[in-house]
Amino acid sequence: MKDHYGRTIDYMRISITDRCNLQCRYCMPHKIPHLPKEHLLTYEEIQFICQIAADIGITKLKITGGEPLIRSGCPQLIGKLKTIPEITQVTMTTNGINLEQHLHELKENGLDAVNISLDTLNPQVYQQITGKDQLPKVQNAIIQSIKAGLPVKLNTVLQTGINENEWPQLIKLTQQYPIDIRFIEMMPIGYGKQYSPVSNTQLLQQIQAMYPELQKEQSIHGNGPAVYYKIPEAKGSIGFISAIHGKFCQTCNRLRLSAHGSLKPCLCYEDQVDLIEPLRTCKGKQREYQIKEKILQAINQKPKEHHFTQSAQITETKPMVQIGG
Numbered sequence: 001m002k003d004h005y006g007r008t009i010d011y012m013r014i015s016i017t018d019r020c021n022l023q024c025r026y027c028m029p030h031k032i033p034h035l036p037k038e039h040l041l042t043y044e045e046i047q048f049i050c051q052i053a054a055d056i057g058i059t060k061l062k063i064t065g066g067e068p069l070i071r072s073g074c075p076q077l078i079g080k081l082k083t084i085p086e087i088t089q090v091t092m093t094t095n096g097i098n099l100e101q102h103l104h105e106l107k108e109n110g111l112d113a114v115n116i117s118l119d120t121l122n123p124q125v126y127q128q129i130t131g132k133d134q135l136p137k138v139q140n141a142i143i144q145s146i147k148a149g150l151p152v153k154l155n156t157v158l159q160t161g162i163n164e165n166e167w168p169q170l171i172k173l174t175q176q177y178p179i180d181i182r183f184i185e186m187m188p189i190g191y192g193k194q195y196s197p198v199s200n201t202q203l204l205q206q207i208q209a210m211y212p213e214l215q216k217e218q219s220i221h222g223n224g225p226a227v228y229y230k231i232p233e234a235k236g237s238i239g240f241i242s243a244i245h246g247k248f249c250q251t252c253n254r255l256r257l258s259a260h261g262s263l264k265p266c267l268c269y270e271d272q273v274d275l276i277e278p279l280r281t282c283k284g285k286q287r288e289y290q291i292k293e294k295i296l297q298a299i300n301q302k303p304k305e306h307h308f309t310q311s312a313q314i315t316e317t318k319p320m321v322q323i324g325g
Contacts, residue, residue: 001056001057001058001296001299003299003300003302004300004302005250005302005304007250007251007252007253007302008057008253009057009058009253009254009255009299009302010057010058010059010060010253011058011059011060011061011062011223011253011254011255012050012053012058012060012061012062012254012255012256012257013061013062013064013254013255013256013257013324014046014050014061014062014063014064014257014324015064015065015066015068015256015257015258015259015323015324016040016041016043016046016063016064016065016066016068016071016074016077016259017040017065017066017067017068017070017071017259018034018035018040018065018066018258018259018260018321018322019034019065019066019067019070019071020065020066020067020070020095020321021067021070021095021097021098021132022067022095022097022130022131022132022134023130023131023132024117024129024130024131025128025129025130025131025159026157026159026186026190026192026194026195026320027190027192027319027320027321028319028320028321029131032319032321032322035259035260039260040259040260041257041259041260041261041276041279043073043076043077043080045261045279046077046081046257047077047080047081047084048279048287048291049257049275049279049291049295050081050084050087051084052288052291052292052295053255053295054084054085054086054087055086055292056292056295056296056299058086058087058255059086059087059088059089060087060088060089060090060091060223061081061087061089061090061091062090062091062092062093062115062223063077063078063081063090063091063092063093064092064093064324065093065094065259065321065324066259066321066324067094067095067097067098068092068093068094069094069097069098069099069102070098074092074102075102075105075106075108075109075111076105076109078090078092078106078109078110078111079108079109079110082109082110089112089113089223090110090111090112091111091112091113091114091115091222091223092106092111092113092114092115093114093115093116093117093155094114094115094116094117095116095117095130095138096116096117096118096137096138096141096142097132097134097137097138097141099114099116099138099141099144099145100137100140100141100144100145103141103144103145103148103150104148106150107148107149107150111150112151113150113151113152113153113222114145114150114151114152114153115152115153115154115155116138116141116142116145116152116153116154116155117154117155117156118138118142118154118155118156118170118181119156119157119158119159119163120135120163120166120170121135121139121166121169121170122135122163122166123135123136125162125163125166128162129159129162129163142154142177142179143177146177146178146179152177152178152179152180153179153180153181153182153221153222153239154170154173154179154180154181154182155182155184156170156181156182156183156184157183157184157185157186158183158186158198158203159186159195159198160195160196160198164198167183167203167206167207168210171207171231171238173236174230174231174234174235174236174237174238175231175233175234175235175236176235177235177236178235178236179235179236180221180226180228180236180237180238180239181236181237181238181239182224182226182238182239182240182241183198183200183203183238183239183240183241184241184243185197185198185199185200185241185242185243185244185245185246186198186244187243187244187267187308188308188311188314189267189268189314189316189319189320189323190316190318190319190320190321190322190323192320193311197244197245199244199245200240200241200242200245200246201242201245201246203240204229204240207229207238211231213231213232214229214230214231214238215229215230215231215232216228216229217229217230217237221237221239223253223254224241225241225248225251225252226239226240226241227239227240227242227246228240243306243308244308244309247305247306249304249305249306250305252266252302255295255298255299255302256323256324257275257324258272258322258323258324259324260276261274261275261276261279262274262275262276263275263294263295263298264298264323264324265298265299265301265302265303266302266303266306267306267316267323268303268306268307268308268313268314268315268316269303269306269314269315269316270315270316270318271301271315272298273294273295273297273298273301274294275291275294278290278291278294279291
């Protein structure tokens with residue numbers, strides 16, 4: 001399915017909860033009211049939406065939150081989504097705290113890959129960023145995921161004055177392990193508006209100064225917009241997701257489905273398409289038709305580009321935990 005600008009929309013990120021067991025300073029630094037359970041999409045509703053989306057052309061799904069592994073039955077949902085014939089890949093983003101205990105179930109249910117949030121290797125800084133002392137648990141989950149044969153990517157957000165100088169230690173992980181570490185520029189959404197993003201352009205220059213032999217990779221590493229480089233002889237790669245200093249709107253291929261049933265065409269704007277009403281009031285073919293029309297509406301509403309560098313143009317006000325990762 002193509003949008004108005006000729007982009008193929010084949011990827012949907014699905015938030016299954018607005019709850020999390022961390023309190024990251026740029027996502028959910030304070031406790032906020034959560035959705036009542038009855039307001040969340042049920043797993044049956046998520047599966048129904050995904051089947052309709054697959055009929056339209058969505059082939060890749062990413063399960064997110066909040067923290068998806070704190071919702072009971074997450075691995076089984078992945079297994080159900082994997083049964084949709086048109087879906088070629090189901091992956092997940094997690095903070096890693098509950099990952100090891102669910103690893104066997106996730107593998108059994110066909111999870112294709114996992115993204116793990118890791119902003120630092122310093123326990124004190126980890127606690128400062130996340131509000132919890134859980135770094136060893138996350139590090140062990142990374143190792144166990146690799147041993148289990150699950151492709152692993154690490155998502156890192158550098159923050160000025162907090163962890164901006166930790167990149168040398170973090171990229172060394174790619175020399176030790178077959179993982180990708182991706183540096184994601186802080187986006188001015190929710191609590192992220194309070195922080196100045198560390199420029200990936202400048203970061204790349206620093207890495208190139210330390211590793212002059214750094215090589216740009218042409219191979220595709222996943223569904224996202226990351227640009228990858230590799231230290232020769234390293235087992236893994238270094239990626240850059242540069243929403244501010246490397247705008248990639250021309251290749252945007254995604255929709256975001258929130259835990260409360262709204263489809264979001266773009267992170268920058270508050271525009272969304274509600275699926276809950278037709279999901280819960282329509283029956284049979286009418287339900288199917290209405291959901292299909294809503295998904296097409298969201299695709300047709302995708303803007304040409306975001307305007308993260310122009311604060312007056314950003315209309316989204318919700319924190320990321322309520323939007324979906």
